[in-house]
Amino acid sequence: MSNRLVTTLLLVAGLAAATPAAAVLRVLATTPDWAALVTELGGDRVNVYAATNAFQDVHRVEAKPSLVARARNADLVVATGAELEVGWLPVLVQESGNAHIQPGSPGYFEAASQLRLLDVPAGVDRSMGDVHPQGNPHVQLDPRNIALIATGLTARLTQLDAAGTAYYEARGADFQARWQAAIARWQTKAAPLKDVSVVVIHKDQVYLCHWLGLREIGAIEPKPGVPPSAGYLAELVTRLSAAPPRLILRNAYNDAKAPDWLAERIHAPVVLLPFSVGGSAEAKDLFGLFEDTLNRLLAALK
């Protein structure tokens, strides 16, 4: 009996010693896109949890108990920043009892800090709606942004887990090479989308439009974050009927009602876009997200 116990103990100890240092960094990502990017860059050395899914509006997320628990155990928080998560992330950070993820610490990373944002307002007043004073925070739909964020993120992973430096740098270089090749491919493929007129719901397609040269000629929300009134919609129909957009863009998390209503009246197709990783069956990772977004846009154009 005791012999067997000793054998078991030795076996367990041996296994523990032999197990490679797996998942050394616990990462809480605010969106599935950042979770996907961290997975690309961190591989086996990271354990990633996405705080939201593609069907959630990242402006409106509950600071759920499960998220507080994840924040408590995180070595790194990867957020969008620019006040996108201002309604819930501060609660997680404050309630976490975790000094490592406080803003300003290496364990707190904001994607927006790696970029120059579009739509930076000259002045902010809430009569303008839910305007972000630091600029439009919906940065993930320009793949060139992803590349810049990846560079910053690789540096951050290296800083937090120095033992994995070579690993992160190799993975980072590999990702960048694959990503740049994909960007070139996507840009060739997306050439027919240039100057195509679109109507959006919220101002969260700005970076996609900017990248592809889509021309935004209207928004279903009269002001960011403000749902449309019947009067505003009627006005929109009148204005757009004269020169309808080629496409109406709807994100996976958007309610179908308003875009469908508009589409019926102005005779333009609604394109349902994944918007984030997981927003469609095809958007399994970041590559799939862009691939599927372009496929859907191009298919709708035909």
Added chain:
Amino acid sequence: MTFSRRHGSAALIACVLLSANAWADDLAVLRGELDRIKSEYSTRIATLETRIAELEAQAAAARAAPPPPPAVASRAVGTGTAFNPAMSVILAGNYASLSEDPATYHIAGFVPGGPGVGPGSRSFNLGESELTFSANVDPYFFANLTASIHSDDTISVEEAFFRTTALTGGFTVKGGRFFAGIGYVNEVHAHAWDFIDQPLVYQAFFDGQLAEDGIQLKWLAPTDMFIEFGAETGNGDRFPGTQRDRNGANGGAVFVHAGNDVSDSASWRMGLSYLDRNADARSYQDVNAAAQPVTDAFTGNSRTWVVDAIFKWAPHGNPTVTALKVQGEYLRRTESGVLAFDTLGANLVGDYRSTQSGWYLQGVYQFRPRWRAGLRYDALDAGATRIGVVANGQLSAANFPLLAGASPRRATGMVDWSLSEFSRLRVQLALDEARATGRDRQLFLQYLYSIGAHGPHKF
């Protein structure tokens, strides 16, 4: 020259003629080689041409796409806001129509707490204007001040606390004045309530909301499930405690909260809390058997248990269109000590013991964007209170009408409309049977406006 060339040519021709037979094979080989090289090169050139065409197309596409935004190294980050400190103001006000005189309001069977009990005044009322300043103090502390300006031009400090940000291992220390961590709704500020007023049981047990002047320690367990333990202590001068002329702390509270997700769409949190307080001559107004006003006072120990639960649902966690929130709490309080009757007159003192309980259950459903409807039911049980001076026959129970056994009830319904997340208009109807007799039909219209950078709310 001419001669030599002629001779040379002749020699060459001769040579060629002579060796023609011998070279014929080699020539064929050479020609084959040349052909092979030619075809190989043309394939390679074709490949290169295709590649150049591809690259040109890509370059054209790249030219067509606008230049990528340049990187900006290490810009300021912030989960909060550009303003420092974050400042916010909440304005609230209401119109109240009450069928019963609010001056006669009391929760039957329960020792009155104070101004936190009751529906407020009739007609138009300016509510509390809440002023909040908050910011990180330094890399180690966060500080928050919430002051409340009342309609009678007085100002009170609702919360004024510091909280640590530099501790690890799940520990947080909070100190100053803060809402006690017991129950669920106790920590929620008035502007975030789902109804215009607090549940009856909170009014009866904590005079609306229990604040602590003291210190609180919380520890979050290192699990994927949310499990939080907390303990706090302070001077305990708020109802049901009183100020005491002592150096030590007056009791304290311990609590544990647990929570998790059921699915993408649903989450819950549950809690169990225990509050211990001591009261020194906690006085209140009652009338004696002859309907003369008297002041009675309780001295002793007050212990309260709270069980709370909240459940929230929204499709995929997206509350834009529809969302549901169900919460309920059960509170049970035991007070034991001595009760003095008519402290300014007869001053008869006897033992006192009460065990009282109450609960509420409410649900709020967002049925379309910006519109919510809610229902709440309140029930209290005043229990059988032992009053020593009545038990020993010194006085009749008629001398303690406020403590007569009762089971107050209230049913409330509300609808609110939020044009944006910063404004809310609400209509609330209630049938309030908290008094010993009479049914108060209440109608409220309320507005809530938030300006400035208001911090986010907890779950």
